[in-house]
Amino acid sequence: xxxxxxxxxxxxxxRTRAAVLAQIGxxxxxxxxxxxxxxALPTGLGDWTVRxxxxxxxxxxxxxxxxxxxxxxxxPALVLxxxxxxxxxxxxxxxxxxxALAASAPPAELFERAAEGIAALLAGEPxxxxxxxxxxxMGLDDFLVTRTVELIVHTDDLNRAAGLDIPxxxxxxxxxxxxxxxxxxxxxxxxxxxxRIPPYAVVQCVAGPRHTRGTxxxxxxxxxxxxxxLATGRTTWAEAxxxxxxxxxxxxxxxxxxxxxxx
Numbered sequence: 001x002x003x004x005x006x007x008x009x010x011x012x013x014x015r016t017r018a019a020v021l022a023q024i025g026x027x028x029x030x031x032x033x034x035x036x037x038x039x040a041l042p043t044g045l046g047d048w049t050v051r052x053x054x055x056x057x058x059x060x061x062x063x064x065x066x067x068x069x070x071x072x073x074x075x076p077a078l079v080l081x082x083x084x085x086x087x088x089x090x091x092x093x094x095x096x097x098x099x100a101l102a103a104s105a106p107p108a109e110l111f112e113r114a115a116e117g118i119a120a121l122l123a124g125e126p127x128x129x130x131x132x133x134x135x136x137x138m139g140l141d142d143f144l145v146t147r148t149v150e151l152i153v154h155t156d157d158l159n160r161a162a163g164l165d166i167p168x169x170x171x172x173x174x175x176x177x178x179x180x181x182x183x184x185x186x187x188x189x190x191x192x193x194x195x196r197i198p199p200y201a202v203v204q205c206v207a208g209p210r211h212t213r214g215t216x217x218x219x220x221x222x223x224x225x226x227x228x229x230l231a232t233g234r235t236t237w238a239e240a241x242x243x244x245x246x247x248x249x250x251x252x253x254x255x256x257x258x259x260x261x262x263x
């Protein structure tokens with residue numbers, strides 16, 4: 001896949017920061033209330049229980065602080081639409097780190113430690129500051145958009161695994177949805193198919209005849225949570241179609257060969 005040459009969408013930095021902090025707060029409250037029985041529940045993410053899932057969430061949140069503790073790296077910076085595809089190479093290392101972290105302290109303590117002080121740390125920091133993350137240098141504003149994906153996707157995992165109802169901050173859900181939609185447009189460039197994820201995103205993708213007016217001949221529509229589950233492999237295209245969570249019309253509206261976008 002050719003690398004993305006430019007950002008496909010702009011994100012309001014102030015709103016992104018507020019959304020990240022809000023979703024951290026939502027998860028923080030839920031994690032404090034988890035019982036030992038809930039922590040032992042399976043998640044469907046390999047062998048992880050809810051305990052490991054919370055540790056992973058803590059690691060994703062804590063990466064904001066740990067990145068600030070590293071020397072400012074040299075560029076070039078990783079471009080935001082490339083991030084979803086770059087994560088797969090580090091999945092094994094991340095899993096090992098999560099298991100070690102989960103064994104090191106109680107889950108609520110891990111998340112509390114990771115979340116503490118992030119708002120103060122971000123205050124006044126320029127958005128173009130390069131962050132030292134596992135995947136390479138990345139601008140702070142872009143890195144915070146990736147945190148919405150980590151937070152929202154794993155909030156959904158936590159809700160389903162432990163029977164919770166943690167709210168999704170609207171700004172965080174919007175940013176997550178848009179970034180994963182943009183990733184699809186990077187993976188399958190073109191304008192023959194329109195993918196609609198109301199109320200947050202619309203992208204055109206897939207090579208083929210370009211429509212110029214009226215209703216596109218190939219349309220896919222779904223809701224944000226179904227979209228993020230498709231994009232991250234939590235559900236399959238066939239399952240989503242079979243349960244009517246996705247509507248697809250047109251000969252180029254089958255996205256099964258393009259999904260998931262990240263694991």
